[in-house]
Amino acid sequence: MVIGVPKEIKNNENRVALTPAGVAEFRRFGHTVYVQVNAGVESGFEDEEYIDAGAVMLPTIEDVYGISEMIMKVKEPIASEYNLIKEDQLLFTYFHFASSEELTHAMIERKAVCLAYETVEKTDRSLPLLIPMSEVAGRMAVQEGAKYLEKPQKGRGILLGGVPGVKPAHVLILGGGIVGTQAAKMAAGLGAHVTIMDISLPRLRYLSDIMPENVDTLMSNEYSIREAVKHSDLIIGAVLIPGAKAPHLITREMLKLMRPGTVLVDVAVDQGGCIETCVPTTHENPTYVIDNVVHYCVANMPGAVPYTSTVALTNATLTYALQLANKGWQKACRDNDELKRGLNVVNGKIVYKGVADAFGLPLNDVNELLQREEEEIDY
Numbered sequence: 001m002v003i004g005v006p007k008e009i010k011n012n013e014n015r016v017a018l019t020p021a022g023v024a025e026f027r028r029f030g031h032t033v034y035v036q037v038n039a040g041v042e043s044g045f046e047d048e049e050y051i052d053a054g055a056v057m058l059p060t061i062e063d064v065y066g067i068s069e070m071i072m073k074v075k076e077p078i079a080s081e082y083n084l085i086k087e088d089q090l091l092f093t094y095f096h097f098a099s100s101e102e103l104t105h106a107m108i109e110r111k112a113v114c115l116a117y118e119t120v121e122k123t124d125r126s127l128p129l130l131i132p133m134s135e136v137a138g139r140m141a142v143q144e145g146a147k148y149l150e151k152p153q154k155g156r157g158i159l160l161g162g163v164p165g166v167k168p169a170h171v172l173i174l175g176g177g178i179v180g181t182q183a184a185k186m187a188a189g190l191g192a193h194v195t196i197m198d199i200s201l202p203r204l205r206y207l208s209d210i211m212p213e214n215v216d217t218l219m220s221n222e223y224s225i226r227e228a229v230k231h232s233d234l235i236i237g238a239v240l241i242p243g244a245k246a247p248h249l250i251t252r253e254m255l256k257l258m259r260p261g262t263v264l265v266d267v268a269v270d271q272g273g274c275i276e277t278c279v280p281t282t283h284e285n286p287t288y289v290i291d292n293v294v295h296y297c298v299a300n301m302p303g304a305v306p307y308t309s310t311v312a313l314t315n316a317t318l319t320y321a322l323q324l325a326n327k328g329w330q331k332a333c334r335d336n337d338e339l340k341r342g343l344n345v346v347n348g349k350i351v352y353k354g355v356a357d358a359f360g361l362p363l364n365d366v367n368e369l370l371q372r373e374e375e376e377i378d379y
């Protein structure tokens with residue numbers, strides 16, 4: 001198969017969809033890989049490394065789209081890319097269709113095959129191509145929180161781990177999923193006193209078993225949250241209710257209970273945030289202060305660490321991309337339900353319920369469509 005990797009052009013997106021190691025894997029299976037010049041440079045990968053791994057560099061994004069059967073990207077195509085997409089071309093990237101009607105209609109019109117990272121789903125309902133970004137954001141939440149707790153950043157002026165003879169900081173984590181677990185490990189490793197709250201008792205049992213001594217687990221409810229915020233220095237929002245807006249676990253009125261300089265890092269901001277006073281911010285201007293409480297609400301936290309994020313993402317996407325390249329998307333999706341769940345739009349037809357529902361558009365049966373493709377190929 002001919003695979004193309006364009007340079008990301010969405011504002012502030014520094015990741016790239018394939019590393020030189022990924023190129024070498026495709027080459028091992030006899031595929032051809034075209035990479036746009038400078039595509040990896042913001043993630044720390046020079047053109048020479050891609051060439052050494054067996055890629056052919058192309059000067060423009062038009063060249064890459066024009067020659068490739070499968071386009072591997074990170075972010076959804078933006079308007080200037082729509083016309084470059086060809087009928088039958090396979091696009092493997094994050095799409096988040098339900099949040100953009102314009103993108104959905106554009107992809108229907110282009111008659112491309114859109115396989116979305118975010119809906120590739122395992123039988124246990126986990127989302128293997130979203131997990132790496134939650135891991136990055138969870139670990140980063142503590143790093144950022146520690147920074148904004150410093151006095152010059154308007155924080156309380158407390159060191160997370162304390163020093164001998166001085167108490168460490170208290171870190172409260174709402175939600176003990178992927179983000180919360182990674183955040184807890186980082187904060188505990190730095191010596192902070194950590195409390196994780198979740199509504200799932202099995203999850204709290206698991207966390208209680210694996211976490212170090214300086215991590216407590218607590219059932220999440222309004223009463224416990226209200227008590228805990230009074231003596232927490234850093235509060236990390238990491239809840240998720242799949243398919244729904246995050247609940248406001250910390251209300252505006254609770255800010256008054258917090259000590260001045262408390263830092264809130266609402267990682268769940270991309271789902272509306274679990275802190276009522278949270279509004280999305282950017283890496284250029286990540287924080288604001290309300291009632292003497294510092295809010296950090298960056299919606300694309302992994303974007304600040306493109307090297308780590310690129311490698312983490314491609315570690316997860318590559319095995320799926322290889323299946324698509326080795327078998328063709330039709331057979332790869334017939335053989336692997338995880339990949340099949342990633343199909344959102346196929347040759348102008350919506351095949352993913354969430355996208356059809358979001359815009360009241362007709363839903364097509366993905367199995368029928370794959371069956372038809374098979375018959376056409378056999379014929």
Ligand SMILES: NC(=O)c1ccc[n+]([C@@H]2O[C@H](COP(=O)([O-])OP(=O)(O)OC[C@H]3O[C@@H](n4cnc5c(N)ncnc54)[C@H](O)[C@@H]3O)[C@@H](O)[C@H]2O)c1
Nearest residue numbers: 134137175176177178179198199220239240268299300301
């Ligand atoms: N800002 C960013 O850059 C960024 C990056 C990655 C992920 N995220 C977001 O972070 C959030 C968490 O992601 P995740 O991968 O950890 O999800 P997850 O599903 O692994 O974990 C969510 C946890 O929240 C718990 N929960 C639900 N309701 C709760 C409540 N009322 N109180 C306490 N806990 C509750 C669930 O039981 C679950 O354990 C999501 O909104 C995700 O989109 C943001």
